[in-house]
Amino acid sequence: MSEETIFGKILRGKIPCEEVYSDSECIAFRDVQPQAPTHILVIPRKPLASLKEASEKDSKLLGHLLLVSSKVAKAEGLQDWRTVINTGSAAGQTVFHLHLHILGGRKLDWPPG
């Protein structure tokens, strides 16, 4: 990725976040504009712009991110939740550093808008 995104700045400690989980591969923090009572983002330390840029060599990392999202959701006390990855602007992606949304704490409608 050429320009540092807001999540790159969060990873480098240049801007603050409310962190809820961290390990050698990823961090999780609360979304600044929550769309549900629980809204957490899980991001890899590796600067992948989106799922489009991920390849076979990221298989382990992608699996890890999913398992971390589940661990974090359970630690938040959620029984049910939604995990979302917006990929590309037309799908709603606004920050071009791969991230998983964890949304829960209210009834979530389907299909999304």
Ligand code: 5GP
């Ligand atoms: P996207 O629309 O790319 O799927 O999701 C980006 C998310 O990042 C949005 O839900 C937005 O509220 C969140 N976000 C944007 N800037 C910041 C920030 O500086 N701090 C935090 N914690 N979340 C942010």
